[in-house]
Amino acid sequence: MTVLVGYVDTAPGNAAYEAAVAEAARRGEPLVVLNSPQGGALVDKALVGDERRAELASVAAAAGVAFELRQPTHHDDLAGAIAAVADEVDASVVVIGIRRRSPVGKLFLGSDAQRVLLDLDRPILAVKPRS
Amino acid sequence: MDIAPVIDGFGVVLQPENLLYCLIGVVVGMLVGVLPGLGPAATIAILLPLTYAVEPVTAIIMLAGIFYGAQYGGTITSVLLRLPGEASSVVTVFDGYALARQGKAGTALGIAAIGSFVGGTVSIIALTLVAPFIASFALDFGPPEYTMLALLGILLVAAVGNGSRTKAFVAAAIGLLLATVGRDGFTGAERFTFESLSMADGLDFVPIAMGIFGLAEILHSLENRGKLGKPPAKVSNPWPSRKDLKQSSGAIGRGSVIGFVLGILPGGGAVLSSLAAYGLEKKRSKTPERFGKGAIEGVAAPESANNAAATSSFIPLLTLGIPANATIAVIFGALLIQGITPGPGLVEDHPELFWGVVNSMYIGNILLLMMSIPLVGLFVKILTIRASIMAPITVLITLIGVYTVNNNSFDIVLVIVFGVLGYLMKKAGFEPGPLVLAFVLGSLLESNARRSLILFDGDVAGFATRPISGTLLAVLVVVLVLPLLGFVLRRSLAGRGGPAAPGPGGGATGETPSDSPSDSPSDSPSDTPSDTDAPEGRTKESSR
Numbered sequence: 001m002t003v004l005v006g007y008v009d010t011a012p013g014n015a016a017y018e019a020a021v022a023e024a025a026r027r028g029e030p031l032v033v034l035n036s037p038q039g040g041a042l043v044d045k046a047l048v049g050d051e052r053r054a055e056l057a058s059v060a061a062a063a064g065v066a067f068e069l070r071q072p073t074h075h076d077d078l079a080g081a082i083a084a085v086a087d088e089v090d091a092s093v094v095v096i097g098i099r100r101r102s103p104v105g106k107l108f109l110g111s112d113a114q115r116v117l118l119d120l121d122r123p124i125l126a127v128k129p130r131s
Numbered sequence: 132m133d134i135a136p137v138i139d140g141f142g143v144v145l146q147p148e149n150l151l152y153c154l155i156g157v158v159v160g161m162l163v164g165v166l167p168g169l170g171p172a173a174t175i176a177i178l179l180p181l182t183y184a185v186e187p188v189t190a191i192i193m194l195a196g197i198f199y200g201a202q203y204g205g206t207i208t209s210v211l212l213r214l215p216g217e218a219s220s221v222v223t224v225f226d227g228y229a230l231a232r233q234g235k236a237g238t239a240l241g242i243a244a245i246g247s248f249v250g251g252t253v254s255i256i257a258l259t260l261v262a263p264f265i266a267s268f269a270l271d272f273g274p275p276e277y278t279m280l281a282l283l284g285i286l287l288v289a290a291v292g293n294g295s296r297t298k299a300f301v302a303a304a305i306g307l308l309l310a311t312v313g314r315d316g317f318t319g320a321e322r323f324t325f326e327s328l329s330m331a332d333g334l335d336f337v338p339i340a341m342g343i344f345g346l347a348e349i350l351h352s353l354e355n356r357g358k359l360g361k362p363p364a365k366v367s368n369p370w371p372s373r374k375d376l377k378q379s380s381g382a383i384g385r386g387s388v389i390g391f392v393l394g395i396l397p398g399g400g401a402v403l404s405s406l407a408a409y410g411l412e413k414k415r416s417k418t419p420e421r422f423g424k425g426a427i428e429g430v431a432a433p434e435s436a437n438n439a440a441a442t443s444s445f446i447p448l449l450t451l452g453i454p455a456n457a458t459i460a461v462i463f464g465a466l467l468i469q470g471i472t473p474g475p476g477l478v479e480d481h482p483e484l485f486w487g488v489v490n491s492m493y494i495g496n497i498l499l500l501m502m503s504i505p506l507v508g509l510f511v512k513i514l515t516i517r518a519s520i521m522a523p524i525t526v527l528i529t530l531i532g533v534y535t536v537n538n539n540s541f542d543i544v545l546v547i548v549f550g551v552l553g554y555l556m557k558k559a560g561f562e563p564g565p566l567v568l569a570f571v572l573g574s575l576l577e578s579n580a581r582r583s584l585i586l587f588d589g590d591v592a593g594f595a596t597r598p599i600s601g602t603l604l605a606v607l608v609v610v611l612v613l614p615l616l617g618f619v620l621r622r623s624l625a626g627r628g629g630p631a632a633p634g635p636g637g638g639a640t641g642e643t644p645s646d647s648p649s650d651s652p653s654d655s656p657s658d659t660p661s662d663t664d665a666p667e668g669r670t671k672e673s674s675r
Binding site for chain 1: 167208212214361362511514515516517518519
């Protein structure tokens, strides 16, 4: 069993990571960080670079949690990618960051967080950044 | 040399419209340089319809700006992301990216910008001095000379270009075949028109260039869609220190000269010169092991060279009418569209165009130097746009563009046909350059060849009897025979002893270890004071 966290370097993402590290330490389980870019672009802002990866790893190490970073490309199906990794590592809990969306934005673009919450058949911890 | 037309040229450049198009050209060029998969040839091809709307001088100023601007832009992605935006900045990746990893991305970009500026400027000054001299033979040029020149141009690009020589000749032959389509200019007979009215006037250059360069490159770049991107990079400390400048000044000078010389040679151009400049710096350096680990000279030399080459490749175009590479071939096409045949007569007949374009390069290089560093962040941001968004937009612009030229939907079909052809050629390893070049020069070659045969009363030997065409013919024969001779020599060498054949390739790598021990004892006593920074760099690296 592991703790899986969906991570991008944004405020909700970092809040989720913080919560995931705490959760993994509490459960005594290894932490798997999923950083999945959409792919297709030459430079991807969502992708975690070497420096940021080292920072994340040191946070996990400070809490005494085993750290693993996975970066598969998800193309159009982020929820599917999270579900696949969750099954693969047998996640006991999936941690995601959520943010406020306007109804119109949600209508046009949909919500990945909502799809993760509804589609996955695992416990999910949804975290908001402190405002 | 008459100085008045040179001054008048500045008058042309400083017109607000021309200044604006120069700015547009260099910005677009830099942008294109940043984007891998979309080269200057493709962009100039895509923008060809735009040139109909403006004066010839203005159009060529803009297109030239795209070409040398792209050399600046290619550096940015090479240094920051290890993604060479242009083939000519591939070598910049080695040391540029290493410097970026050490937190000196800004230094590398600054040196590259300064090197590019110096390289470009040196080349323009030389162009200013050399071009009128070559063009002074212009009055002696008749149909036979133009015939030989066109033939030589096609042959050189096919022979010297990168890639397989046979495939280049095949591509050139297809280009010549395409040039014969349409009504014969002398007899009025229809050739390869398949009774289609749209083809009776021959194939236009614009749809062919837009298809083979534009559409084909877009299709090709879509193939890399699935590849993983890279995380964004930070730029800090954009100005090189005095020490960096001092260290790279020699490299910039040598790179500029190499670039200028190789740029003039047809088929050489920016790619070859950046490779050559990097190789020379590495060989000259007392500490060759620093190269690839962040040597500032490794950025300075190739960047100066590719800019110098981009500029000097205008010399054969503007003075002799030979396009030295694929991008210049497209610019050649743009000139033909405007009703101007580049050649020895250009300086005399259109001094405002010649000096306008040449002098615009001074302005353009200054603009590039000013913009390259502040705009880095913007350019890197453009790379975050996905290909699935970028490609359809570019294709749409291409197709709308070609339609607006003649309001003829047949041209759209042509672009698509040639786009697919160009894509397949790329996949099969055929260079599209020789095809387009042969097509451009094909009609020139044919009409001049037939005109001269009429002059000579059908006697082919006439080409050899005139001094200039005779000389060109001799060069032609040398270019044809030399590779054959080399091939035969290699054959006979390979036949005599197996291990002797790979000698030059294997010897180069074998030389370096054997050279360094023999050099170090003789050099070390005298060179110790000046060499101090080298061991310093080494200890820094080992401590990391």
